[in-house]
Amino acid sequence: MKKGLKRLDLIFKNEHDSAAILEKSLNRSNAELIEDLISSGLKGRGGAGFPTGLKWKLTADANGQEKYVICNADEGEPGTFKDREILSSVPHKVLTGMAVCGRIIGSQKGFIYLRGEYKFLIPKLQKAIDEFHELADSLSFPFRVEIFLGCGAYICGEESALFESMEGHRGEPRNKPPFPTDSGYRNGPTVINNVETLAHTYSIFKYGPEKFRDLGVKDSRGSKVFSVSGDTPIPGIYELEFGMTLQKFVDDFGDGDAKAVQVGGAAGFCVPRKKFDKTVIGYKGKLTGISLPTGGSMMIFNSSRSMYNVLHNYLDFFVEESCGQCTPCRVGTQQLLLGIEAVKRGDKSSQYLEKLLELAETMRVTAKCGLGQSVANSFSSIVENFREEMIY
Amino acid sequence: MVEKVNLKIDHLSVSVDAGATILEAARKVNVRIPTLCHHEDLCVAGNCRVCVVEQVGVDRLQPSCAIPVSEGMEILTNSMKVRNARKQIIELLISEHRAECTTCYKNGKCELQTLSNEYIVGESGFLPLVPLKGYTIDEFSPSIIKDDSKCIRCQRCVRTCDQIQSIGALTVAHKGGEMKISTFFDKPIYEVVCTNCGQCVNRCPTGALTEKTYINEVWNAIDNSDKYVVVQTAPAVRIALGEALDMDPGEIVTGKMVAALRRLGFNAVLDTDWSADLTIIEEGNELLQRLKRVLKDKESDVKIPMTTSCSPGWIKFIEHTFPDFLEHLSTAKSPQQMFGALAKTFYANKIGVDPSDMVSVSVMPCTAKKFEANRPEMRASGYQDVDFVVTTRELAMMVKQAGIDFKSLPDDDYDSIMGESTGAGVIFGATGGVMEAALRTVYEVVTGREVPFDGLNILPVRGMEEVREASLKIENPLPEWDFLDGVEVKTCVAHGLSNAKKVMEKVKNGEADYHFIEIMACPGGCLGGGGQPLPTSPEIRKKRAEAIYREDAGKKIRKSHENPEIIQIYEEFLVEPLGHKSHELLHTTYTPRNRY
Numbered sequence: 001m002k003k004g005l006k007r008l009d010l011i012f013k014n015e016h017d018s019a020a021i022l023e024k025s026l027n028r029s030n031a032e033l034i035e036d037l038i039s040s041g042l043k044g045r046g047g048a049g050f051p052t053g054l055k056w057k058l059t060a061d062a063n064g065q066e067k068y069v070i071c072n073a074d075e076g077e078p079g080t081f082k083d084r085e086i087l088s089s090v091p092h093k094v095l096t097g098m099a100v101c102g103r104i105i106g107s108q109k110g111f112i113y114l115r116g117e118y119k120f121l122i123p124k125l126q127k128a129i130d131e132f133h134e135l136a137d138s139l140s141f142p143f144r145v146e147i148f149l150g151c152g153a154y155i156c157g158e159e160s161a162l163f164e165s166m167e168g169h170r171g172e173p174r175n176k177p178p179f180p181t182d183s184g185y186r187n188g189p190t191v192i193n194n195v196e197t198l199a200h201t202y203s204i205f206k207y208g209p210e211k212f213r214d215l216g217v218k219d220s221r222g223s224k225v226f227s228v229s230g231d232t233p234i235p236g237i238y239e240l241e242f243g244m245t246l247q248k249f250v251d252d253f254g255d256g257d258a259k260a261v262q263v264g265g266a267a268g269f270c271v272p273r274k275k276f277d278k279t280v281i282g283y284k285g286k287l288t289g290i291s292l293p294t295g296g297s298m299m300i301f302n303s304s305r306s307m308y309n310v311l312h313n314y315l316d317f318f319v320e321e322s323c324g325q326c327t328p329c330r331v332g333t334q335q336l337l338l339g340i341e342a343v344k345r346g347d348k349s350s351q352y353l354e355k356l357l358e359l360a361e362t363m364r365v366t367a368k369c370g371l372g373q374s375v376a377n378s379f380s381s382i383v384e385n386f387r388e389e390m391i392y
Numbered sequence: 393m394v395e396k397v398n399l400k401i402d403h404l405s406v407s408v409d410a411g412a413t414i415l416e417a418a419r420k421v422n423v424r425i426p427t428l429c430h431h432e433d434l435c436v437a438g439n440c441r442v443c444v445v446e447q448v449g450v451d452r453l454q455p456s457c458a459i460p461v462s463e464g465m466e467i468l469t470n471s472m473k474v475r476n477a478r479k480q481i482i483e484l485l486i487s488e489h490r491a492e493c494t495t496c497y498k499n500g501k502c503e504l505q506t507l508s509n510e511y512i513v514g515e516s517g518f519l520p521l522v523p524l525k526g527y528t529i530d531e532f533s534p535s536i537i538k539d540d541s542k543c544i545r546c547q548r549c550v551r552t553c554d555q556i557q558s559i560g561a562l563t564v565a566h567k568g569g570e571m572k573i574s575t576f577f578d579k580p581i582y583e584v585v586c587t588n589c590g591q592c593v594n595r596c597p598t599g600a601l602t603e604k605t606y607i608n609e610v611w612n613a614i615d616n617s618d619k620y621v622v623v624q625t626a627p628a629v630r631i632a633l634g635e636a637l638d639m640d641p642g643e644i645v646t647g648k649m650v651a652a653l654r655r656l657g658f659n660a661v662l663d664t665d666w667s668a669d670l671t672i673i674e675e676g677n678e679l680l681q682r683l684k685r686v687l688k689d690k691e692s693d694v695k696i697p698m699t700t701s702c703s704p705g706w707i708k709f710i711e712h713t714f715p716d717f718l719e720h721l722s723t724a725k726s727p728q729q730m731f732g733a734l735a736k737t738f739y740a741n742k743i744g745v746d747p748s749d750m751v752s753v754s755v756m757p758c759t760a761k762k763f764e765a766n767r768p769e770m771r772a773s774g775y776q777d778v779d780f781v782v783t784t785r786e787l788a789m790m791v792k793q794a795g796i797d798f799k800s801l802p803d804d805d806y807d808s809i810m811g812e813s814t815g816a817g818v819i820f821g822a823t824g825g826v827m828e829a830a831l832r833t834v835y836e837v838v839t840g841r842e843v844p845f846d847g848l849n850i851l852p853v854r855g856m857e858e859v860r861e862a863s864l865k866i867e868n869p870l871p872e873w874d875f876l877d878g879v880e881v882k883t884c885v886a887h888g889l890s891n892a893k894k895v896m897e898k899v900k901n902g903e904a905d906y907h908f909i910e911i912m913a914c915p916g917g918c919l920g921g922g923g924q925p926l927p928t929s930p931e932i933r934k935k936r937a938e939a940i941y942r943e944d945a946g947k948k949i950r951k952s953h954e955n956p957e958i959i960q961i962y963e964e965f966l967v968e969p970l971g972h973k974s975h976e977l978l979h980t981t982y983t984p985r986n987r988y
Contacts, residue, residue, distance in 0.1 A: 170564055175458040318568075320570075322567065325564075327484050328484065333568070333569070335518045338518075359484075365477060366444050366455075
């Protein structure tokens with residue numbers, strides 16, 4: 001394993017410089033702070049990859065009486081469990097990032113939207129928040145963070161559904177525009193970032209943007225925390241550099257028999273063995289080969305696994321977790337699930353898979369939010385690459 | 393000045409106000425984009441995705457109802473990408489819809505059917521989802537039937553119930569494949585806070601929400617030679633019925649409607665407008681009595697403002713939502729129920745029919761009237777006062793079933809007695825109408841003079857503004873009413889229950905100094921009722937209102953107290969307003985109800 005991928009230790013490094021970072025940041029101008037973030041190349045670690053500096057700048061420039069900083073800790077993507085670890089071991093880094101963000105956009109109100117299943121984290125997390133409040137007060141920046149506990153719906157990790165949930169409504173995504181930077185929680189301009197993104201800002205404000213930018217590749221800077229699961233002898237959480245090929249990843253983490261890797265969870269893409277060395281882990285950019293973003297979920301499947309079962313499992317999940325609001329997602333997910341069952345049983349010919357692929361594409365271009373849009377990712381990549389497993 | 397935005401839709405240049413949606417811009421250049429969840433009366437939802445269009449340079453399709461235009465945008469509404477997606481979305485909706493079109497109540501009026509007609513051409517679609525769901529039909533309510541198997545989850549009903557009516561009886565429950573439109577704990581509509589207003593029925597694009605129909609019961613009564621069947625027609629039916637029979641909104645069809653009812657076989661065709669005039673006499677006198685007891689006798693237990701009581705949706709709403717304020721309601725029954733109580737007493741006696749052999753039918757623009765007729769209080773005659781209520785829509789179906797060429801019918805007149813009406817009775821059908829009719833009479837009772845408005849048209853209470861306030865100063869009253877000298881009688885008119893709620897919150901908080909409040913449950917008043925022809929829109933309701941006021945202006949008599957048949961019934965039967973007989977037959981009580 002020593003020759004393999006370089007392990008990094010930025011996020012989980014045991015360091016306690018919140019006071020210094022916050023004090024320094026409070027004395028710097030917005031423009032300087034935002035410039036640091038933008039030049040670091042940090043992009044959203046939830047999976048969508050929106051440039052963090054730009055998000056903060058847009059919110060800082062937006063008009064609104066009350067603005068908010070929200071940490072999205074509704075870590076619901078199947079196969080992801082890194083945010084739990086970040087919040088357990090380095091919550092102060094997340095809180096520091098939130099406070100600097102608050103300073104930049106002009107907000108003293110932060111929330112951590114915590115996944116319902118992570119309720120057990122609250123005592124420790126609340127203690128960290130209380131300590132952080134004291135620190136913030138001592139610097140005359142009375143930034144406050146509240147924990148908002150979700151109720152277990154996957155869709156509430158979608159940012160606008162998350163706002164609805166926080167406002168006491170059904171967790172249903174909103175129409176966009178307006179985007180959260182203009183109108184988010186309680187219609188105020190809102191920065192909403194993934195746990196890991198906020199933790200990275202701690203390092204960027206501590207070490208400067210260069211150190212972060214030096215990691216990774218063009219368009220995908222910095223390190224990333226991966227949740228590795230499936231057929232691997234060493235499941236767990238690993239911080240790695242962006243830009244690795246999937247082949248290198250599998251060489252390090254696979255059991256020697258990997259036939260596919262699901263990158264990005266149920267909403268992500270399935271990559272078959274023959275494409276491992278052409279696939280790069282990173283945001284979409286001008287890289288050679290295929291680049292795949294991920295919120296951190298890496299599931300490895302070896303040759304004993306039925307990809308039909310894998311897909312069936314994902315579709316089951318989507319049928320249950322769609323909010324049910326828009327037609328393509330509510331009905332489309334059900335049709336995809338019933339459809340592959342019918343093909344498998346022989347009630348529908350294998351030609352029906354073509355209709356289902358078309359449906360997946362329709363869902364991708366017409367669904368209201370990222371959930372429905374991304375069902376096509378796993379569906380199409382599994383059906384196209386493992387077609388025979390769908391039929392026989 | 394509003395900023396203009398220039399864009400192209402299907403290569404046609406268009407300039408619209410900033411903030412307009414792509415859909416609105418498309419309509420401006422006569423490009424029709426199909427919609428389902430969109431409705432002019434409701435907020436944008438963007439749920440059904442039927443209206444998606446392609447924006448050149450953007451990968452994903454855009455819901456045209458929800459996306460605002462931007463400068464230089466190029467929109468394609470009929471590209472291959474759009475057609476494929478739209479067709480698939482309609483196929484998906486059909487797969488979750490029980491498509492029993494030929495036997496469906498909404499056959500021919502279903503918006504999904506229309507889309508299917510346009511886009512689905514004889515191909516096998518997706519797998520049917522309905523058999524997997526175990527749906528039941530909620531048909532316990534006397535007013536509304538809810539059939540989840542036909543629901544396409546557009547949430548028009550949910551938005552209607554919440555935004556227009558502020559009730560929230562219908563909400564979304566569960567998620568994903570289980571997501572459905574439900575009620576509190578999935579109880580039957582009959583048991584929850586639903587007011588039976590039927591505004592959801594008016595906006596449901598499919599047959600998922602329909603009125604409970606009594607067409608067969610009415611035919612059976614007509615066909616039974618032992619029964620004497622009387623029918624009454626509400627004010628707002630005559631200005632809307634034509635719409636359901638291939639005529640334009642705003643056409644007055646009173647004479648044709650009477651002729652059609654006679655041909656259908658009703659024994660007597662009578663008019664709810666007549667009992668609307670009667671309502672004015674009773675309710676107007678009740679208002680004056682209340683004012684006297686509060687202002688002159690200083691009785692503290694008499695409640696003002698007094699509110700109207702003719703809208704059964706409003707009655708059930710206040711019973712659920714403001715149960716501590718029922719004493720503010722006028723005790724006067726609605727015109728339908730006054731009519732019903734008199735039909736089986738006074739009228740039956742007059743024509744020599746045993747009331748047990750009489751069937752009393754009403755044609756209403758309203759679904760809540762079906763519930764009202766079934767209220768236990770509404771048996772003052774010793775029988776159910778009104779046996780069957782059919783909506784304007786149902787009457788149109790009966791006319792079609794009978795093979796009547798409605799448009800070519802000659803005008804006919806109502807029977808007498810209980811058929812003569814005034815302009816004041818007619819305007820009950822529009823928001824503000826009861827107030828106007830009441831003021832025409834009350835002012836004259838108090839002062840001996842006509843209301844000081846040109847041509848009796850009390851314009852300040854007319855219109856479609858959500859809440860309207862108006863006051864009328866009483867000067868030089870007759871000696872009996874001298875305590876009203878110099879009093880500004882303050883009135884308020886609200887339509888749609890969300891506006892009723894606003895007004896009642898003011899009353900509740902002691903911020904309202906009104907004397908008299910008119911509330912109609914439905915937008916526009918009865919003319920926008922839940923039993924009126926489909927579709928409904930602000931423009932259609934405006935045309936109906938204009939027709940109502942035209943009908944009023946064309947009446948020889950325009951004040952309720954001058955209706956000769958009203959004068960006659962007091963002379964022959966009722967003796968005096970608020971008298972013994974009135975209390976027995978024409979006034980009622982109310983029941984506090986649960987909040988869910």
